[in-house]
Amino acid sequence: MVATPIGNLRDISQRALDVLAGVDVVAAEDTRVSGQLLRHFGIQKSLVSLREHNERAMAERIIARLAAGESVAQISDAGTPGISDPGAVLAAAVHAAGYPVVPVPGASALTAAVSAAGFNCPHTLFYGFLPPKTKQRCDALAALAPLPYLTVYYEAPHRIVDCLTDLAAVFGAERQVVMARELTKTFETIRRTTLGELVEWVKQDANQQRGEFVLVVDAAAEVEHTDEAAHDTVLAPLVAELPLKQAVALAQTITGAPRNQLYERALALKKAKQ
Ligand code: SAM
Numbered sequence: 415m416v417a418t419p420i421g422n423l424r425d426i427s428q429r430a431l432d433v434l435a436g437v438d439v440v441a442a443e444d445t446r447v448s449g450q451l452l453r454h455f456g457i458q459k460s461l462v463s464l465r466e467h468n469e470r471a472m473a474e475r476i477i478a479r480l481a482a483g484e485s486v487a488q489i490s491d492a493g494t495p496g497i498s499d500p501g502a503v504l505a506a507a508v509h510a511a512g513y514p515v516v517p518v519p520g521a522s523a524l525t526a527a528v529s530a531a532g533f534n535c536p537h538t539l540f541y542g543f544l545p546p547k548t549k550q551r552c553d554a555l556a557a558l559a560p561l562p563y564l565t566v567y568y569e570a571p572h573r574i575v576d577c578l579t580d581l582a583a584v585f586g587a588e589r590q591v592v593m594a595r596e597l598t599k600t601f602e603t604i605r606r607t608t609l610g611e612l613v614e615w616v617k618q619d620a621n622q623q624r625g626e627f628v629l630v631v632d633a634a635a636e637v638e639h640t641d642e643a644a645h646d647t648v649l650a651p652l653v654a655e656l657p658l659k660q661a662v663a664l665a666q667t668i669t670g671a672p673r674n675q676l677y678e679r680a681l682a683l684k685k686a687k688q
Contacts, residue, residue, distance in 0.1 A: 417520030
């Protein structure tokens with residue numbers, strides 16, 4: 415599974431070039447697109463077409479080639495195979511047939527956008543393409559809006575305004591978002607703002623409606639689950655008997671609450687007793 419560039423051809427890896435030059439056959443989505451890519455790097459290779467609609471049948475043919483001792487690389491039109499692209503069906507079939515599936519990592523619009531977004535959130539949910547129709551899109555978004563994870567969407571130019579409009583309606587106009595457009599290409603644009611502001615900005619500038627898009631939406635603000643009174647019940651006897659640090663550490667083990675919250679309460683309880 416070989417990743418190829420998402421725009422800038424210099425993002426190809428040395429290992430990708432070595433593997434593509436070394437395999438017996440390359441399975442590609444659009445053989446014309448991939449033929450051009452390989453020609454650019456001076457690689458002449460026999461190509462077979464593996465697309466969503468024929469992936470199962472092609473997987474069988476590729477396994478037959480593996481059984482005959484050949485090696486096969488799979489690439490998609492751009493980026494990493496299996497990320498909103500064909501690849502998973504082939505990989506599963508190759509695993510099932512007992513042959514190794516080897517990733518050759520590289521560019522993906524997902525990782526490029528998240529790395530530049532600058533949201534300090536430990537969890538990210540990659541959604542990929544949302545449904546094309548507003549009703550289904552809003553239903554899908556309603557389930558995602560309260561999650562404490564960054565959510566990441568791929569979107570096509572003819573739907574970007576509608577998609578942003580629905581995102582702002584469901585997530586709220588104040589939610590932070592990064593729109594990553596035309597990553598690694600000449601007109602790369604990375605804009606971080608609120609959903610409300612972004613819809614207006616994109617609507618007013620037709621240029622910002624062109625190209626390829628990744629949307630990275632900030633996580634829902636953490637809901638305060640802290641039950642202060644319940645934590646105080648645990649903390650109070652510990653604070654009375656133990657040094658503050660130890661009391662907080664034990665209270666954290668018991669309650670699972672964030673350390674800094676417990677520490678603040680422990681300090682308050684200690685002061686109240688003095
Ligand atoms: N497998 C690819 C990957 O690893 O990123 C994704 C393929 S998916 C069919 C195509 C979508 O990825 C586009 O509609 C867009 O949302 C996103 N995408 C691909 N290249 C991009 C780029 N250069 N800039 C922004 N988004 C891009």
